[in-house]
Amino acid sequence: MLSSLRAHYLFDSEFCTPGKANQKGTVENLVKYVRRNAMVPLPRVNSLEELNQKLISWCEKQREINVKNWEQERLGLRPLPANPFRCCKTNLVKSNNLLLFQFDRNYYSVPMDCAHKNSGRSICG
Secondary structure, three states: OOHHHHHHHHHOOOOOOOOOHHHHHHHHHHHHHHHHHHOOOOOOOOHHHHHHHHHHHHHHHHHHHHHHHHHHHHHHOOOOOOOOOEEEEEEEEEEOOOOOOOOOOOEEEEOOOOOOOOEEEEEEE
């Protein structure tokens, strides 16, 4: 399914090795950047809503600072495909006498009126 999604939207994947934090440096550094620049010194607020407003304001300032870079990147992006990718897998299943069917080593129950009938089910994710 992932290879079909990648082919449809024309992107590649780079996976990190589990337990190797040094391979996720970009994400970790961005979290540190936000923490250092938006939360130091620690904002004094009276409510979560006030903190959210302060963070939104900080984000808007960052957007204004980087708008030229983002516009340059946007110009280099490909258009999306005309048809969206359908993230579904359809399988023909038949329930057993306990009103269960098996899919990917898991059992699922079916309504009584579906007992012993073949049925195509889409499992979407």
